Amino acid sequence: MSNFTKIIIHWTAGAYNPNSSELGHYHYLIDSNGVKHNGKYTPEDNLNCYDGKYAAHTGGGNTGAIGVAMCGMMNFKNKSSVGPYPLKAKQVEACFKLCADLAKKYNIPIENVMTHYEFGKLHPKTDSAGKIDIIYLPQYPNVKANEVGGFIRNKIRWYLSNK
Numbered sequence: 678m679s680n681f682t683k684i685i686i687h688w689t690a691g692a693y694n695p696n697s698s699e700l701g702h703y704h705y706l707i708d709s710n711g712v713k714h715n716g717k718y719t720p721e722d723n724l725n726c727y728d729g730k731y732a733a734h735t736g737g738g739n740t741g742a743i744g745v746a747m748c749g750m751m752n753f754k755n756k757s758s759v760g761p762y763p764l765k766a767k768q769v770e771a772c773f774k775l776c777a778d779l780a781k782k783y784n785i786p787i788e789n790v791m792t793h794y795e796f797g798k799l800h801p802k803t804d805s806a807g808k809i810d811i812i813y814l815p816q817y818p819n820v821k822a823n824e825v826g827g828f829i830r831n832k833i834r835w836y837l838s839n840k
């Protein structure tokens with residue numbers, strides 16, 4: 678048992694490599710080559726958010742929540758206007774694998790691994806309401822906005838059972 682309750686998956690809405698502000702907002706960031714960058718704060722810093730020293734990645738849901746972000750999707754509007762930094766295949770797979778590793782390490786049930794978009798839907802009175810990460814995966818254009826979270830959880834389950 679750990680005190681971590683969930684993992685929230687994001688995209689940064691930035692470019693393909695993390696900038697210093699993004700490093701302060703997520704625990705782990707995956708660049709377009711699938712390389713993991715450690716953020717400024719550790720997951721343990723989010724067990725207590727009252728001291729102000731934590732990664733603020735999910736408004737209304739930071740305590741006990743690990744924030745994982747894929748770098749990219751700046752200026753995404755919709756599937757026909759994805760902006761200059763659409764997520765790459767290597768990157769999304771590395772993200773799913775990292776989430777599997779973290780869920781295992783911290784004993785977090787896979788149902789509690791969700792996208793920021795899903796968290797916002799579940800908590801409509803928080804700042805996270807209306808967030809669009811993640812409603813679209815460029816590699817899987819037929820997966821609808823409301824299906825992306827379930828799709829990702831299935832990918833994570835696959836990684837957990839295939840290593």
Ligand SMILES: [Zn+2]
Pocket residue numbers: 686687688734793808810
């Ligand atoms: Zn987000």
